[in-house]
Amino acid sequence: MRLRRTTGTSTHRPYRRTAALAAAPLLAATALLTGPAAQAAPEAPAAPAPAPQCSASYRITQALDGGTVWRMCWHYEGNAGLVLDDISYQPKGESAPIKVLTTAKLAQIHVPYDDGTNEYDDLTGQGFAQGLQKLAPAECPGGTIKTVKVPGAWDPAHPEVGGLCATTRARGHAYRLGTYPGENTKTYQLQGNDLLLYTVNKVGWYEYITEWRFAGDGTMTMQVGATGTVSPGDYDAGDGRGMPIGKGAKDYATSHSHNVFWRLNFGLDGSSGNKVEQFDSTTTTRPGGRTPTIRTTRTPVTKELAGDAGPMRWWRVVSATGKNKDGHPRSYEIVPGHTSKYTGRSYTKHDIYFTDYKKCEQFASNNLANCGARGGKSIDAWVNGQPLKHPIAWVNIGFHHIARDEDQEPMPVHWQGFQLAPRDVTAMNPLTPPALSGHNGHYE
Numbered sequence: 001m002r003l004r005r006t007t008g009t010s011t012h013r014p015y016r017r018t019a020a021l022a023a024a025p026l027l028a029a030t031a032l033l034t035g036p037a038a039q040a041a042p043e044a045p046a047a048p049a050p051a052p053q054c055s056a057s058y059r060i061t062q063a064l065d066g067g068t069v070w071r072m073c074w075h076y077e078g079n080a081g082l083v084l085d086d087i088s089y090q091p092k093g094e095s096a097p098i099k100v101l102t103t104a105k106l107a108q109i110h111v112p113y114d115d116g117t118n119e120y121d122d123l124t125g126q127g128f129a130q131g132l133q134k135l136a137p138a139e140c141p142g143g144t145i146k147t148v149k150v151p152g153a154w155d156p157a158h159p160e161v162g163g164l165c166a167t168t169r170a171r172g173h174a175y176r177l178g179t180y181p182g183e184n185t186k187t188y189q190l191q192g193n194d195l196l197l198y199t200v201n202k203v204g205w206y207e208y209i210t211e212w213r214f215a216g217d218g219t220m221t222m223q224v225g226a227t228g229t230v231s232p233g234d235y236d237a238g239d240g241r242g243m244p245i246g247k248g249a250k251d252y253a254t255s256h257s258h259n260v261f262w263r264l265n266f267g268l269d270g271s272s273g274n275k276v277e278q279f280d281s282t283t284t285t286r287p288g289g290r291t292p293t294i295r296t297t298r299t300p301v302t303k304e305l306a307g308d309a310g311p312m313r314w315w316r317v318v319s320a321t322g323k324n325k326d327g328h329p330r331s332y333e334i335v336p337g338h339t340s341k342y343t344g345r346s347y348t349k350h351d352i353y354f355t356d357y358k359k360c361e362q363f364a365s366n367n368l369a370n371c372g373a374r375g376g377k378s379i380d381a382w383v384n385g386q387p388l389k390h391p392i393a394w395v396n397i398g399f400h401h402i403a404r405d406e407d408q409e410p411m412p413v414h415w416q417g418f419q420l421a422p423r424d425v426t427a428m429n430p431l432t433p434p435a436l437s438g439h440n441g442h443y444e
Helices: none
Strands: 059-063 069-077 081-090 098-112 119-121 144-149 160-177 188-203 206-215 220-228 243-245 251-253 256-266 275-284 293-301 305-307 313-323 329-336 352-356 391-401 411-423
Touching: 059 160, 059 188, 069 144, 081 188, 081 206, 098 206, 098 220, 160 206, 220 256, 220 391, 256 411, 275 305, 275 391, 313 391, 329 391, 391 411
Parallel strands: none
Antiparallel strands: 059 069, 069 081, 081 098, 098 119, 098 256, 144 160, 160 188, 188 206, 206 220, 220 411, 243 251, 256 391, 275 293, 275 313, 305 352, 313 329, 329 411, 352 391
16 A cells, blocks of 8 residues: 555655755754763662753643653654653652663654655655644544644744643553452452553645653653555555455555654663663473473673564563662563564564664664765664674554555554563562562562
């Protein structure tokens, strides 16, 4: 399915809007923001929570269920769009915010078509940031729509757009612990809410909803939803690979991929010197129908890595300084969502990348900054065995879009994304009710 706006009905290939697309990246005036280090030792005396290092207009502070508070800053760049800075998480019982991420942003939406005719880098080649959409109040129920100044706006006379929604949204059960039949004990349950930030960016016929969710238990969910409408200028599918749209088998929509990359600059406990670990679990079957055994190994990732997810493989980023009240190092696990891996380009062949920080390395493909004569323009060129001193995580989630009749019209949102799950950030579930607070590793 082609979702690229055309200039008329006579052409079969899309016209891509190119206004205001410079050869160099356009950056918002707001600088990258980093916050003070969080208290690594739980014994440290309580201190007032520092405000994120940005003005009130660019600051987000939200208290959630169970006493959790999320704090962060935001700014808007001329290619990546919304960027979140200085993200910290303060659950109930912690004397100070726990710094998690220095920056988080989209790093590319790569869209190649199955017939090999068209291929796009929507962030750095198609005006993703300039396509920021104005949101109606009904699209941000119970929240606030923030005004964004769009660098390189297509309409220079009106660069300010009410395009960032900050609200809360129900997530359902945060937890539940019920009773066994016949027992007369209390059922514990909590209906949670997430802090939700999102923008809508229009690229041709597509509209991308970029969501960032922050939960009371410390979980973060990053996802992109594609919606919009079916392009009437791409119903030829002359390669025979598309699916018919409409009556009979006259109009065909060309299949294509959406390869979405995110760039995460971790700063756990205020330090850039985080560590990366890979976990692999292997299964051994046993004769006689006995239950198979599983053994899990942990491998430090000390050099840059292009990683592939497996049935029982995962990664975490570990704080170099901070520990929870049980003395365990704080960490965040990267939990990929469903993905359809596109192997047509070297930079999309892997699910996750860890590179050592370089300022010029900002986009997973068609990187606009100059990284030197041998620096390369895509992420695969940056994984060269360099030691990981300041790891940057890049997550790649793919979706192969084979159109269906239901994509007309408007197209239902299809989502792709991942989560960051806290692992040992707190000694117990930060939402634990007081009556169960003694059940840490044992029952009293």
